[in-house]
Amino acid sequence: MLRARVGGGRAIIRMDRVIIVGAGPAGLTAGMLLAENDIPALILEAEASVSDDLRASTFHPPTLDMLKPYGLTEKLIAQGLISPTWQIRMHATGEKALFDLSLIANSTGHPYRLQCEQGKFCRLIVDKFADDDRLEIQFGTTVTDVSQKDEFVELAIERGERQTVEMLTAPYVIGADGAGSIVRESLGLEFEGSTYPETTVLASTTFPFHDYIDGLSNVSYCWSEGGNFALLRLRDFRASTYFVATTFRLMGTPPISRVLESSNRSCVSTRSTSKKPATFR
Template sequence: METQGDAVGPDKRRVVIVGAGPVGLTAARLMQEKGIPFVLIEAAEQLSEDLRASTFHPPTLEMLDTLGAGAPLIAQGLIGRTWQIRLHPSGEKALFDLAAIADDTAHPYRLQCTQATLCRILLAQVRERGGDVRMGMAADAIEQDDNGVRVTAKAADGSTEIFEGGWLIGADGARSRVRGEVATSFEGKTYPETTILATTRFPFEEHLPGLSNVNYVWKDAGTFSLLRLPDLWRCSLYPDGDETIEDAVRPESIARKLQEIAPSDTPHIVDEIRPYRIHMRIVDRYRNGRILLAGDAAHLNSPSGGMGMNGGIHDAFELVNTLEQVIDGVSPDLLDRYTRRRRPIAEDEILKQADRNRSRMQERDPARRREMLAELQAIAADPDKARAHLLRTSMYTGLARAAEIA
């Protein structure tokens, strides 16, 4: 059965947002602040609780502050004023202290908190302010013409509903339905290794002196990372040598790897084990007429450095700020600036930087590792170099570069 959505004919001010992840919900909240009408549709009936992104960088927290979402997020997260690259088991490290950028931001730290926490905060705020959110509605058919866009969405029971508006934002993640309406290519690569996420409440901080809340670690012939959240540690592990993925995700293999990291008579009780592959891809364009992409729908990158979700939130701010001007009467051609500003930043400052981070930690040669560690220690020890490095890894450099693009 087909039913008609709210709009009777396309309201050219109304924006249809597909995807209730951090990017789509950020866009919705920003539209509320600007008085832009919207409807947000999401295929899932409930917000995802999967453990995905968990690092928020300073400029992202500043943006969320403008929506009233920064403070409640910080209250539920864990502040990390340092992060490090480390050799195991010696504990030698390059330690980066975000106090070096204290004059540049009100948030000189990384916040460790789950993506799901932000989504819950934003969704509650959107609904409290009367926002139109339709969970359990999957975008099926998408059309556009000179007057607007039309999205036919399908519910789990097979019923459909039509949503019309002037513009469509695809913020529907890595498996985006909207992407195919915009991009003619999604080029890149899939990395050969499989990452295994294991979460545990084991107190690594009591066993490994000098840990930060974010730690990227070289071990003999391999690597791992330890990221701390308020109530657990998330460990990124990899199969050993010729170990198959099936063997690597077995509880006994995870237990052995965690014992190698922090030997203990107390078991490393693991809550979750999840293998996943990492991609590095980007669309050729972010806009096709009245349809635009943001976040993972437009670009995918290695999680090393924690820039994917943050970059998607930055996309949402740039896009909505530009779309506001177009809705108020500026030529739609201004929306091409969105692609000009965000695509090269995603490619150079997010994808390539994440790729370098990943390549560095995959280095196996002990001598080269020592060289890299010495180089990083020298940067951390030099105030000017440390500030420049932290401005870039905290994503300020990319934002400043984007703002200069006309």
């Protein structure tokens, strides 16, 4: 790492590492793979620590196969819930299509889906490289601008509550900072596509759906007249926890609301795929 002065007296820190923006699963996995190949990397993450927000909870067979050589698969399994089947079902009638992953046992070492929270996976990588200089992770560091130069990439970052501005350069930068990527925005890269006028409500609850709905798999995608929802069962130290995602049209009433009313503990977040904020009545 070298420091150089530019006009106006601001120091630029020249990094000899690949910089990765974002410490979610994608960014941390990229950092791990680089480090394991002896390519030093630096991950910059705006949050103060690994996020426990309600996010993805399923690891598929190819992912488990990929992570095994790095000693992560066994640790994930120890913290997760193995799901040999998953299903799509009609909520009103109970009719369902059952997908048995044991049928692909000849093609994978892990013929099942593993239910495990995203945050647990992220912490495994953070802990794995806690004392390994090949991968450095800096939390509480926000990247505010990225620009491509002739021989390097330049980044503007802010650290801590004082939002001290620093400049970094790196030979390569990987943008893993999600849908609102500052890397993509700074470089003028388009994110083409369209969105559905729907809102998704995510909730975690200890309500025992398996005691009230016959034949549930640990992963069940349910279709109903009032809206579609998914019941994703998780492992918990005290009781089985369900990760619930329900999708409904804006201005509508989420069908899962009755479930939340009967739950003794829940955590709810709302995400809209529309540019307009969701409204509940």
